[in-house]
Amino acid sequence: MNRSFYIDLANHGLKMPMGTDIVLNEHSDPEAIRIDGQRLGEVMIEAARRYRTPLALPQMNLALEKEALLVLMGLDGGSGEFHFSTPPTNDQLARFEAGLKGRLTPGCEANIEAIAHVAQTTDLVPLGMCIGPFSLMTKLLADPIMPVTLAGMGNSAADNAEVALMEAALELSTRLVLEIIGRQIKAGAKMIVIAEPAANKVFFSPKLIRRGSDIFERFAMAPNRKIVELLRENGVELFFHCCGELIDEMVVAFASLDPAVLSLGSSRILWQDAALVPRTTVLYGNLPSKKFYSPTLFTCSQVSDTSRELITRMREIGHPFILGTECDVLHVPGCECTIKTKLEAIMEAVAV
C-alpha cells in the first residue's frame, strides 16, 4: 500500500472508530480470544466490516509488551506492578536476547497470528500495533518522569543513577518494540500503529523543551526514528498515535516521522494542527472516546455535532482527514449500549 492509498481513503470520507476492543468484548470469552490468533484475527475482521473500513485494526492492549519483556527476562510478567529499581543484570539481559529468538508471550504471538490471519483470508489491509518505546519504558519504572526531567536539567547517565536506569529501560524497550514490529511485518502488516501516549507534556516539561532541552527528541523521538527506518526498509507505513496532552512542538516532532496517519487526542484542535502537519500525512481523530461511557458527559448529539464540525472544518482547509476516536474505544461494563450508540453516530456523521 503506498501513501496515496491512505490519502484517498481520507479524501473519500472514511470514518472509523478504533472499535476492536468493543467488538472483542461482545464475545463471551474475550480473554480466550486475546491469546488465540485466528479468533483474534476474526475479531479484527468483524470490527473492520462493522465500521466499514478496509483497515483491519488490532486491539490496543498496551500491557502486552511489558509482560513480554519481563517474561523474556525471567521476571514475573503477570505482575503489572513490577518496576526496575536497578538496571537489569547481565544474566537478565542475556535471557532477554535469547528469548527474542524464540516465541514471545501468548498475547504477543496471538496479535501476530491475527495479522497473518487477516492477511491470508481477506482483502482487508492488516495493521500491526505496538506500544511506542518511550511509553513502554515509562511502564518499567516506578517514577519515569523524574529521570527524564533530571536529564533535561543536564544530568547524564554517567552521573545520575535514575537517568542511567531510564536510559537502560528505554534501550530494552526499543529493542523489544523493533522485534515485535519486525514480526508483525513478516506476518503481513501493511501499516503499523505505534501508540506512544506517554510522549506528552506530563512526561516532558514544556518549560524545559522551550528552554532548548533536547529530551523530547532524545527519549521520545529517536527510538521512533529507528522504527521508521525499519518500516521504510520494508515498505510499511506508520500510523502514529498519541492521545496525551501536547504542545505544538510535539506535534511538529511527530509529523517529522512522516507518518501516513497521525492520530491525536481530543485536547488538540485538528484543523489548527493541520498547519503543523504536511498534507502527505492524514490526520485521524479525535472524538473524546474516553467519555463515551457516560450518557451525559459527552452526549450522543455532541458526538454527532463534533463529528460534523470536524468533517466540515477539515474539508474546508483541505487536509486529508479520517474521522475517528481519540483512542481505542474501551469496553466499559454496563455502558455497552451508550458506547455503541455513539459509535453509530460517528458512522452516520456527514459534513454540513
Place this chain on the structure above:
Amino acid sequence: MQDWSKLYDAIVDGDDKTSARLTREAIEAGEDPSILISATMVPAMAEVGRLFEIEEYFVPELLLAGRAMKAGLELLRPILAASGVEPTGRIVIGTVKGDLHDIGKNLVVSMMEGAGFEVIDLGIDVPPETFIEAVRDKKPQIVGMSALLTVTMPAIKTTIEAMVAAGVRDSIKIMIGGAPVTEEYAREVGADAYGENASVAATIAKRLCAEAKAA
C-alpha cells in the same frame, strides 16, 4: 524566626539537595519545625500550585518541588512526632483495583504532603478491603481514590459501596480523581469531592478536613 526564603526558593525550584541542607541548618539553628513548615514550606508548595495553575509549571516541575519538599519534611517529621505536633490531617490514598497508573496519585501525594497532611499511600491496584482496613487502622479524615481508565473507574463506585457495607463510610470524606473522572461522576457514586488536578485536590482536602474535624 530567621529568614528562610532560600529554603522557600529551593522548594519552588525543585532543588532537593538544597532543601535538605537548609532544613538541617534550620533545625540546628533551633527553628520551630511546625513554624518552618507553616511559614516557609507550605507557602512554597502553594506557590508551586499557583505556578501550575497558570501553566508556568507542569507536572515535572510539580514532582521536582514535591521531592524538594519531602527532602525537608523527612528531616522534620521525627522532631514533630517527638513533640506531639499534629499534621493538618490524615489521608489514605490509592489507585483503585485494576488500575496500575499512579502518576496522578503520586502528584496528589506530593501536594498533600506539601499542604501539611500525613499521607498513607496504599499504592496501586488497591482492593476495597484494603481501603476499608486502612480506614479502620489509620483513622484518616479523608480517603482519596483515583482511576486513569474508563474501564477501571467503576472500581471507585465498588469501593465506596464496600465502605458503606462495612460501616466505615460515614467516618470519612471521600475524594476522587483521575482522567475520566468528573464532578458529575463523583456525585453519582457518592463521593464527597472531586479534584480536577493535584493542586486543586490539596485545597479541597484542607476544606474537607476542616469540615470533618468540625463535625
